Structures are given as structure tokens and as C-alpha cells.
Amino acid sequence: MKQIQMQKLMKEIQECKKCFLWKTRNIPLIGDGNIDANIMFIGEAPGYYEDLKGKAFVGNAGKIFDQLLEIAKLKRSQIYITNILKCHPPKNKDPTSDSIKHCIKYLFVQLKIVKPKIIVTLGKYATKELFLRVKIPFTKISDIHGSVFKIKSSYGMVKLIAMYHPSSACHNPFLLSILKEDMKKCF
Numbered sequence: 001m002k003q004i005q006m007q008k009l010m011k012e013i014q015e016c017k018k019c020f021l022w023k024t025r026n027i028p029l030i031g032d033g034n035i036d037a038n039i040m041f042i043g044e045a046p047g048y049y050e051d052l053k054g055k056a057f058v059g060n061a062g063k064i065f066d067q068l069l070e071i072a073k074l075k076r077s078q079i080y081i082t083n084i085l086k087c088h089p090p091k092n093k094d095p096t097s098d099s100i101k102h103c104i105k106y107l108f109v110q111l112k113i114v115k116p117k118i119i120v121t122l123g124k125y126a127t128k129e130l131f132l133r134v135k136i137p138f139t140k141i142s143d144i145h146g147s148v149f150k151i152k153s154s155y156g157m158v159k160l161i162a163m164y165h166p167s168s169a170c171h172n173p174f175l176l177s178i179l180k181e182d183m184k185k186c187f
């Protein structure tokens, strides 16, 4: 059932031209990992390598992401990963509000299919979209990272956690140590 729903969604995204990013993308990155997972990570948008491979977190930020999973003793096969945007913004530009407005509906379909019990938003874009939608005030990640918020969803209670984006830790050992602490604390 989940498989069929996800395949339908994948087809829709592969054909999507709702924002300008369809013109330059190679492979839309719909999601990666286990659709039966209890934990969903939501990042920003596919980067250069993700766009070439259609896989999540396979570039530099991916190396950090894998270190974080190791701390939580999680395998990629135990989680599902997706992003706010499914297509790579050239030069890793910030997602535009127009792209987010069109693409976010795919994320909400994915949430309904996967039904994760724990949602981890990575970085300000994913955090802003998810937190404001459930009416949790959000201004900056530094205020709320690593805190667990219990929210009611259409399929039951969900834990919502915000963390810094792994790419922000690529050249910042301080943020990397915060990310590691948050992973230790939350899992």
C-alpha cells in the first residue's frame, strides 16, 4: 500500500514543473531510506551530488550526517530522509518562497504515507515550515535545537525536533559538537 502511494507520488514529482528548478535539475530527490521507518529527517534541498545520484546526503554534508547517525546508532535503513525541495537549486542557492510554496505539498503527502513518530528538521528552512505549521513559534535554530516538541498529527502523537543543518557543521567544529550532542540527547 505505502509502496504504491509512494510510487504515485514519485511519478508526480518526476513530472513536476511547478517551479523553475525543473529546468536545471538532473534527478529529483524524492526521498531516501525506509518508508516504514519511525524516524523522518527533513533537510533543505538536494545538493550537487544528490542531484546527480537522486540519493539523499551523499556529498560533504552527507559525511557529517552519517557521523550523526552513527552516534544515534541508526542505520540508513532505519530512517527516511527527504527535503523541503525535491530539485537541486543551482549553486545551492537558498530555496525561494515560490519553490517552497509549490513543493511543500509533496512533503505533506510523504508524511501521510510514512507516518513517522519522530520528525527531525535539519536547518532553518525545514524547521520554519514544520514548526510554524503546528504553531510552534520559530525564529532561530539556536533557540530550539535539540528540544523535543510533542505534537498531535492526523495519525497520532509525533515528536518534532529541530537541529542545525549538517552542512553548517562542515566548516564549523562548534556547530558539529552541538549537532553531536543533540543526537546523543534525542536518540
Ligand code: URA
Residues within 6 Å of the ligand: 043, 044, 045, 046, 047, 050, 055, 056, 057, 058, 061, 062, 083, 167
Ligand atoms: N542537503 C540537504 O538539505 N539535503 C540533502 O539531501 C543533501 C544536502
Ligand code: SF4
Residues within 6 Å of the ligand: 013, 016, 017, 018, 019, 020, 021, 022, 028, 085, 086, 087, 099, 102, 103
Ligand atoms: Fe516541482 Fe518541487 Fe521540483 Fe519545484 S522543486 S519543480 S515544485 S518538484
